[in-house]
Amino acid sequence: MIRVSLATLVTIYLLLFLAAVFLFWIVEEWNRRRRERRALQHRLRCVICAFEFEDRTDALLPRCPHCGSLNERFKMEQI
DSSP: OOOOOHHHHHHHHHHHHHHHHHHHHHHHHHHHHHHHHHHHTTEEEOTTTOOEEEOOSOOSSOBOTTTOOBOOOOOOOOO
16 A cells, blocks of 8 residues: 555645646637637738628639729738
């Protein structure tokens, strides 16, 4: 039988709990960033009127629904 003091046992349980919480936080942060990247994938901003719109077509130069100008596909950056 292995003898362990109460203080050591509490410390071990506390460290395991904190490691589990940290791991859960890392996984959730990774999932949140992945969802944000996926949401911005089809998002475009018009170079003329700065209107932001979503275009899921395969067109190389999608038209702005607000002013009708053609726009190139640029990756939207996070603020």
